[in-house]
Amino acid sequence: MMDVWxxxxxxxxxxxxxxxxxxxxxxxxxxxxxxxxxxxxxxxFEAILSKVKSELLENRLELADISALIRYEEDQWEIHSNSENDVNTFATLARLSESIVFSGFRSEEIEELTSYRYSISDLDYD
Known part of the structure; x- marks a missing residue:
C-alpha cells in the first residue's frame, strides 16, 4: 500500500x-x-524529509522549513477553491506515479493570501 505525505x-x-x-x-x-x-x-519521517530535501535541491531550492507534515486522506479534504493547486489531484498523481509531486511554488506575497483548512471528521475512537 502506498501512502502520500x-x-x-x-x-x-x-x-x-x-x-x-x-x-x-x-x-x-x-x-x-x-x-x-x-x-x-x-x-x-527522516526518509520523508530526505526525499523532500533531495527533490528541492534538484530544483535548485534549499529547504528552510516544513510547517506541517500530514498523511493524505482523501475523505478529509474539501476543496473550496478554483485554484490549480488541487490537493486531491496532486496526491493521486504522486500515489500513481510513485514520484514526488510539487504544487505550484508561491512567493512570500502570494503565500500570505493562501490558506488551508484541514479538518478531521468522523473519527472512530473505539
Whole structure:
C-alpha cells in the first residue's frame, strides 16, 4: 500500500533556480511524497524529509522549513477553491506515479493570501 505525505515547505532559491522570478527570499509549496505504507508502524519521517530535501535541491531550492507534515486522506479534504493547486489531484498523481509531486511554488506575497483548512471528521475512537 502506498501512502502520500504532504509537506508544507518554505524554501530558499539557490543560484540557477528557474522559479526565482521575482527575487523573493523564500518560496512556498506543498510537496506530495509517496511512501510505502509501514502498516501499524510509525512513518519514517527522516526518509520523508530526505526525499523532500533531495527533490528541492534538484530544483535548485534549499529547504528552510516544513510547517506541517500530514498523511493524505482523501475523505478529509474539501476543496473550496478554483485554484490549480488541487490537493486531491496532486496526491493521486504522486500515489500513481510513485514520484514526488510539487504544487505550484508561491512567493512570500502570494503565500500570505493562501490558506488551508484541514479538518478531521468522523473519527472512530473505539
Amino acid at each position: 504532504i509537506a508544507f515547505t518554505k524554501s530558499r532559491p539557490l543560484s540557477g533556480c528557474s522559479i526565482d522570478v521575482d527575487g523573493c527570499e523564500f518560496y512556498f509549496a506543498e510537496v506530495y511524497v509517496p511512501m510505502v505504507s509501514a502498516g501499524e508502524s510509525p512513518p519514517n
